[in-house]
Amino acid sequence: ARELRLILGDQLNARHSWYRQVDSDVLYVMAELRQETDYVVHHVQKVLAFFAAMRKFSQALKTAGHQVLYLTLDDTQDWPDLLQGLAQLCATHKIKSLRYQAPDEYRLDQMLSRLPGLLDAEVFMDDTEHFLTSRDAWQNYPNSRMEFFYRALRRHYRVLLDEAGQPLGGRWNFDQENRHKLPAKQPLPSPLLFDEDVTELHDQLQRHAIQTLGQVDPKHLIWPLTRKDAKHLFQFFLEHCLANFGRYQDAMTDRGWSLFHSRLSFCLNTKMLHPLEIIQTTENYWKTHQEQISLAQVEGFIRQILGWREYVRALYWEKMPDYAEMNELAATRPLPEFYWHGKTHMACMAQAIQQSLEHAYAHHIQRLMLTGNFALLAGIHPDQVDAWYLGIYIDAIEWVELPNTRGMSQFADGGWIASKPYAASANYIHKMSDHCAGCHYDHKRKTGQGSCPFNSLYWHFLHRHRDQFCKNPRLALTYANWNKFSTSEQEAILATAETYLQQLDQL
Numbered sequence: 255a256r257e258l259r260l261i262l263g264d265q266l267n268a269r270h271s272w273y274r275q276v277d278s279d280v281l282y283v284m285a286e287l288r289q290e291t292d293y294v295v296h297h298v299q300k301v302l303a304f305f306a307a308m309r310k311f312s313q314a315l316k317t318a319g320h321q322v323l324y325l326t327l328d329d330t331q332d333w334p335d336l337l338q339g340l341a342q343l344c345a346t347h348k349i350k351s352l353r354y355q356a357p358d359e360y361r362l363d364q365m366l367s368r369l370p371g372l373l374d375a376e377v378f379m380d381d382t383e384h385f386l387t388s389r390d391a392w393q394n395y396p397n398s399r400m401e402f403f404y405r406a407l408r409r410h411y412r413v414l415l416d417e418a419g420q421p422l423g424g425r426w427n428f429d430q431e432n433r434h435k436l437p438a439k440q441p442l443p444s445p446l447l448f449d450e451d452v453t454e455l456h457d458q459l460q461r462h463a464i465q466t467l468g469q470v471d472p473k474h475l476i477w478p479l480t481r482k483d484a485k486h487l488f489q490f491f492l493e494h495c496l497a498n499f500g501r502y503q504d505a506m507t508d509r510g511w512s513l514f515h516s517r518l519s520f521c522l523n524t525k526m527l528h529p530l531e532i533i534q535t536t537e538n539y540w541k542t543h544q545e546q547i548s549l550a551q552v553e554g555f556i557r558q559i560l561g562w563r564e565y566v567r568a569l570y571w572e573k574m575p576d577y578a579e580m581n582e583l584a585a586t587r588p589l590p591e592f593y594w595h596g597k598t599h600m601a602c603m604a605q606a607i608q609q610s611l612e613h614a615y616a617h618h619i620q621r622l623m624l625t626g627n628f629a630l631l632a633g634i635h636p637d638q639v640d641a642w643y644l645g646i647y648i649d650a651i652e653w654v655e656l657p658n659t660r661g662m663s664q665f666a667d668g669g670w671i672a673s674k675p676y677a678a679s680a681n682y683i684h685k686m687s688d689h690c691a692g693c694h695y696d697h698k699r700k701t702g703q704g705s706c707p708f709n710s711l712y713w714h715f716l717h718r719h720r721d722q723f724c725k726n727p728r729l730a731l732t733y734a735n736w737n738k739f740s741t742s743e744q745e746a747i748l749a750t751a752e753t754y755l756q757q758l759d760q761l
C-alpha cells in the first residue's frame with residue numbers, strides 16, 4: 255500500500271467518501287489504544303461498545319473488499335503513543351501518504367497535527383463528512399444564542415419549513431406545549447435492547463487491567479454496534495417514542511430509565527448514523543403519521559440534533575483550549591462519593607446515578623437538573639464534574655460533554671451557553687418527577703434535618719453568588735423571593751445548607 259488511512263474509534267461512518275472505491279493502494283488502520291482507555295476512567299460498557307463497534311466496522315470494510323489493519327490492545331501495547339505507532343507503521347509499509355479524518359476532540363486534533371513533522375510521508379486531514387456545520391461555525395453567529403443558530407440551520411437545510419420558507423405551524427419553537435410531568439398511568443415503551451456477547455473483549459480489558467466504572471453483563475451488551483442495529487434503534491424510536499418525545503422530554507420517573515428518549519447519542523457520536531439522515535427521516539415519518547404525532551414532538555426532537563448538538567460543537571471549537579479550564583464560580587469542593595456508587599438517601603439522585611452505573615445512560619434532564627444541578631448548588635469543582643460525565647456515559651466524548659457539563663450545567667463558562675444557571679430547588683424536581691413521594695427527605699421543607707438538600711443548597715447557592723447574579727433580569731424574581739424571607743428564616747436556611755455541605759458524602 256502507498257497510503258495509510260487512520261480511522262478513529264468515533265469515526266465509524268460507513269458512508270464516508272473514502273470508502274466509495276476499493277483501492278489496493280490504500281491500507282486502513284484502526285487501533286485500540288491505552289491512551290483512549292486511560293485519559294479518564296470510562297464506564298465499562300462504553301469501552302466495550304466502542305471497541306466492539308470498531309471491530310465490527312473493520313470487518314464490514316474487509317467484507318466490502320478494503321484492506322484493513324485492525325490492531326487490538328495486545329497489538330498496540332508496545333506503542334509508546336499513537337504518533338510513534340503510526341510512524342512505525344508508515345516505515346514498515348513504506349507509506350507515501352497518510353490521511354486522517356478531522357478529530358472531534360481538541361486533544362487528538364493537537365496530537366495528530368504534529369504528524370507532518372514526524373513522518374516522511376505526506377499528511378492530509380479530511381473532513382469527517384458528519385456535521386452540518388463547520389468547526390468554525392461560531393464565527394458566523396458570534397454571541398448568538400442557540401435559538402438563532404438553530405433557526406438559521408432550519409432555513410439552510412430546509413427543515414420543517416413551508417413553501418414560503420416559514421416554520422411549519424407558524425412558530426420555531428413548541429417548548430410551551432411540551433415538557434409535562436409523566437402521568438402515573440402513562441405507559442412507557444420498554445427500551446429496545448441489543449444483546450451482544452462481548453466476553454472476549456471484556457476478558458481482554460481485564461487482562462490489560464483497564465480501570466473502568468459501572469456494571470456490565472458482557473454476555474448481553476445492550477448497545478447497537480453496527481449501522482444496521484443503529485437504524486433499528488432509530489426505527490424503534492419513530493414507532494414507539496416520537497409521539498411522546500417532546501411532551502415528556504423533561505419528565506423524570508422511578509418507573510423507567512429512558513422514557514421516550516431515543517438513546518441515539520452513541521450511534522450519532524460514533525457516526526454510525528448521520529444527523530441529517532435522522533432529521534429528514536423524522537420529518538418524513540411525521541408527515542405520514544400526522545394523526546398520531548404532533549408537530550411539537552417532532553420539532554422538539556429535531557431541535558436537539560440540528561440545534562443543540564451543532565451549537566455545542568461550534569462553541570467547543572471556538573473556546574478550546576481555555577474552555578476546559580474555566581471555573582467562573584470558583585467551585586472547589588470534591589465530588590461526593592455517592593456519585594460513584596449511587597447510595598444516597600436522595601431518591602432522585604439515587605435513580606439517576608444508579609441507572610447511569612447500570613446502563614451508562616441518563617437522559618438529559620437527569621444529567622442537567624439532578625446530578626448537574628446538585629453539583630452546581632454544592633459548588634463541586636468543574637474538573638471533577640467533567641471527569642465524571644466524561645467517563646460515565648456511553649455517548650461521552652469531550653466535544654459534546656464539555657460544553658454541556660462545564661457550560662450548560664455548571665455555569666463555569668460564565669454564561670456562554672446558559673443565560674442563567676440551571677439551578678433548581680426541590681420544587682422543580684417535585685413538579686417534574688415522581689421521585690419525591692417515596693424519598694427520605696421532605697421536598698416541602700427548607701430547614702432542619704430531613705429537609706430536602708436541594709432546597710437549602712439552592713438558596714445558599716444564590717446567596718453566595720449574589721454579586722454575580724443579582725443583576726441578571728432572569729433572576730430578579732428569585733432574588734425578590736429571597737428578600738421576602740425574614741432574616742431568621744434566611745439564617746436557618748443557610749445554616750441547614752452549611753450543615754449539609756459539611757456532610758455531603760452522607761446525604
Ligand code: FAD
Binds near residue numbers: 564618643650651659
Ligand atoms: P434524546 O433526548 O433522544 O435527544 C436526541 C439527540 O439530540 C441526542 O442523541 C443528542 O445527539 C442530541 N442532543 C440532545 N441534547 C443535546 C445537547 N444538550 N447537546 C448535544 N446534543 C444533544 N450528549 C452527548 O452526546 N454526549 C455527552 O457526553 C453529553 N454530556 C452531557 C452532560 C450534561 C451535564 C448534560 C446536561 C447533557 C449532556 N449531553 C451529552 C446532552 C444530552 O443529555 C444527551 O445527548 C442525551 O441525553 C442523550 O440521550 P438520547 O440519545 O436519548 O437523547
